[in-house]
Amino acid sequence: MTTTPADAHGANSGSVVPITAGLLIALAVQNAVPPFATDMYSPAFPQVTADLDTTAALVGMTLTTFFLGFGAGQLVGGPISDQRGRRGPMLVGGVICTLGGIACALAPNIWLLVATRLLQGIGGGVASVSARAVLIDVAKGDALARWMSVMVAIGGIAPMVAPVLGAGVLMVGDWRTVFWVLAGFGVVMLLSAFAFVPETLPPEQRHSGGLRQSVRGIVEVVRIRPYLGFMLTQALGMFAMLAYIAASSFVLQEMKGLTAMQFALFFGGNALLQVLLSLLNARMIGRFRPERLMLAGMVATAVAVAVLAVGVFGLGTPLLLTCVGFVMLVGAQAFITGNAGALAVRNALHLAGAASAVQGVATALAMGLGAPLASAGGGTSAVPMVLVMLFGVFASWICYLTLARPSLRAQGSTEGGPSEEPSPGGPS
Secondary structure: OOOEOOOOOOOOOOOOOOEOHHHHHHHHHHHOHHHHHHHOOHHHHHHHHHHOOOOHHHHHHHHHHHHHHHHHHHHHHHHHHHHHOOHHHHHHHHHHHHHHHHHHHHOOOHHHHHHHHHHHHHHHHHHHHHHHHHHHHHOOHHHHHHHHHHHHHHHOHHHHHHHHHHHHHHHHOOHHHHHHHHHHHHHHHHHHHHHHOOOOOOHHHOOOOOHHHHHHHHHHHHOOHHHHHHHHHHHHHHHHHHHHHHHHHHHHHHHOOOOHHHHHHHHHHHHHHHHHHHHHHHHHEOOEOHHHHHHHHHHHHHHHHHHHHHHHHHOOOOHHHHHHHHHHHHHHHOOOHHHHHHHHHOOOHHHHHHHHHHHHHHHHHHHHHHHHHHHHHOOOOOHHHHHHHHHHHHHHHHHHHHHHHHHHHHOOHHHOHHHOOOOOOOOO
């Protein structure tokens, strides 16, 4: 990958850091915490349920607490990175995530597993939000959407590898071994950040103040209407996506009879599709505006959920139609995540850490709430999964049409719109 200098304009123009392959990979590793911590673990759900003598809903709760911790870590880590710089919080997050993985591996019951997943999530959240703020520091305009899509593609390797690796680990160990491997991934996070991520926020651009200033930054960010619209569009799209992550192992393994390895290969193949489509999305930015590509993904998501709804409610959840719906749903996210994220944060460049934190928290909350709801049917019903997906798609369209789209018109989107760099504060 060639080195591309950061744009010289934008909120953080004082930070000129080259975008290198090493930097992108290191940032992607920090953002790969959720897929590794969920996708690698998902093939073990039935085993955890049996070994800890618990229920499918409580096992789904381990996803919820992870994402709640992930959200809390971002809420704290984002504003701190605006005040203290990006690199330090990223390294601290890697340490906490590693310790959390070790604690999960040693948990003797479901309740301690739920609690230690919270710790693991906090560390991952601090590291992840700092990494996204680094990318916002060094890339602006359409370049931000392009590099975010590349990050999604690189990070997409995690869900491609994670379930296969998880199934492989389960063949030679048990679910606790999975968490020992995740603890090792925390060490990789720490080492990659130390080796490849420089400080990108100069001291003169840092915000002074403590907790009160952090709260003010978060309040200011959520009052920026276009930021709020695109942020919620992305988060609610992930709400629907999490239903697939949380419930597909039960639907495909217990209801349709796939083995753990067959499920892992299907899951990994879907992740590969998302990687390829994310790279395609990055190449298409410039020819098409990011919001157009995002809309294409939203339409495809709606079609995918309609296919799944027809299969579940009308045809008894046939395997082929269910797999087709899953493939369409995952592929569509390649055109939503990076574009919606970039369209949101470009309206709050002066508070990149806070903007990244709120975005991450909203996504984590949506995903955390979606997990136990979607997996409530266990291996007996796919209806809860489809209902979660339907709500996510409907709500994301509402947020786009009522918050994001009017702001695009106000900025003159037909004349270039979001491709032009907005003022740092953005319209509110």
